[in-house]
Amino acid sequence: MLQVNALQLMPILRLGASFAALGAVLFTFRPLLVGIVRAAWLLAFPRLSREQRAGRDQMRDQRLIQKMIARSTGPSLTAELRAMAARD
Numbered sequence: 001m002l003q004v005n006a007l008q009l010m011p012i013l014r015l016g017a018s019f020a021a022l023g024a025v026l027f028t029f030r031p032l033l034v035g036i037v038r039a040a041w042l043l044a045f046p047r048l049s050r051e052q053r054a055g056r057d058q059m060r061d062q063r064l065i066q067k068m069i070a071r072s073t074g075p076s077l078t079a080e081l082r083a084m085a086a087r088d
């Protein structure tokens with residue numbers, strides 16, 4: 001027969017209680033911890049300003065139009081794409 005001593009169960013119970021306490025602390029302070037993680041993320045990777053985002057989008061659009069011009073098949077399509085590019 002297998003007999004279990006109370007001393008043999010103590011490490012298992014202590015580990016379970018430790019996990020429960022850690023879970024309770026994380027659950028209680030979750031909003032604070034999420035805010036700290038977001039602040040650290042913004043320190044490492046700051047957001048671009050509105051002007052920088054607009055400039056990035058404009059450059060992306062210009063590259064796309066240049067690719068379309070390079071792949072165009074006829075002169076009328078090329079002229080139309082060039083006119084679209086000149087509008088911006």
